[in-house]
Amino acid sequence: MSEVKSKSAAFFEAIENRRSYYNLTKESPLSNDQLKEIVQKAVKFAPTSFNGQQSRAVLVTGKKHEELWDTVLEAYKPTLGGNKEQEAFWTDKIATQYKAGYGSVIFFEDQDVINAFAGKMPFLSQHFPIWSENSAGILQYIVWTALEAEGYGASLQHFGGFVPQVQTDVNKLLDLSPQWKNTAILPFGVPSGPPGQPGKGEKTFEPLENRTKFFFD
Numbered sequence: 302m303s304e305v306k307s308k309s310a311a312f313f314e315a316i317e318n319r320r321s322y323y324n325l326t327k328e329s330p331l332s333n334d335q336l337k338e339i340v341q342k343a344v345k346f347a348p349t350s351f352n353g354q355q356s357r358a359v360l361v362t363g364k365k366h367e368e369l370w371d372t373v374l375e376a377y378k379p380t381l382g383g384n385k386e387q388e389a390f391w392t393d394k395i396a397t398q399y400k401a402g403y404g405s406v407i408f409f410e411d412q413d414v415i416n417a418f419a420g421k422m423p424f425l426s427q428h429f430p431i432w433s434e435n436s437a438g439i440l441q442y443i444v445w446t447a448l449e450a451e452g453y454g455a456s457l458q459h460f461g462g463f464v465p466q467v468q469t470d471v472n473k474l475l476d477l478s479p480q481w482k483n484t485a486i487l488p489f490g491v492p493s494g495p496p497g498q499p500g501k502g503e504k505t506f507e508p509l510e511n512r513t514k515f516f517f518d
């Protein structure tokens with residue numbers, strides 16, 4: 302048991318250290334090539350249902366990263382019903398918490414691949430979209446945790462999921478097939494402050510006794 306624990310210690314250290322960071326800077330401990338390697342490794346080794354490999358990731362830094370967040374803001378604003386206070390709030394939040402970072406990893410699930418699998422296995426067709434979301438989460442988590450192990454902070458954002466115009470405009474900006482469905486955006490950079498939503502206080506944990514069960518017989 303203790304041997305298993307020590308072999309997985311580095312893995313669990315990375316898991317424990319992964320948090321949501323909202324105070325990002327443009328500092329980058331890794332080169333762009335090293336960042337590319339992290340994203341490629343994560344995409345290669347993240348599991349997918351039936352090894353479908355439908356998950357996609359796009360890494361943007363510099364001007365493209367800034368254009369990405371300008372695009373998200375412009376597509377998001379019309380959903381705020383002309384509320385100037387809300388527009389100012391989101392303009393500031395996007396600028397200071399996401400665009401302020403060094404780069405972003407944008408995640409997608411290729412619907413062409415998912416639809417092909419669903420077509421081949423009609424008896425499972427309703428499950429493929431769910432497994433696709435599960436696969437997306439696994440990939441996002443690997444990249445998020447790896448970046449934080451390298452000294453970055455990051456947060457997971459879902460504008461594309463609930464604002465169709467964000468999805469459309471982001472794909473257009475990055476010249477991607479409309480079949481690439483945006484699942485999340487991970488803005489990252491070296492953090493300038495502690496983890497967690499500003500003003501939210503310490504992260505709390507529900508008792509594990511209520512969340513786990515064990516049967517050793």
Ligand SMILES: Cc1cc2nc3c(=O)[nH]c(=O)nc-3n(C[C@H](O)[C@H](O)[C@H](O)COP(=O)(O)O)c2cc1C
Pocket residue numbers: 319320321322456457458459460496497504
């Ligand atoms: C599936 C999922 C969706 C999330 N969506 C968002 C989001 O849209 N915006 C955001 O700021 N954080 C989002 N989060 C981050 C959670 O709020 C955060 O992980 C949680 O509060 C625990 O805090 P920690 O990440 O610091 O450990 C999401 C996390 C998960 C797993």
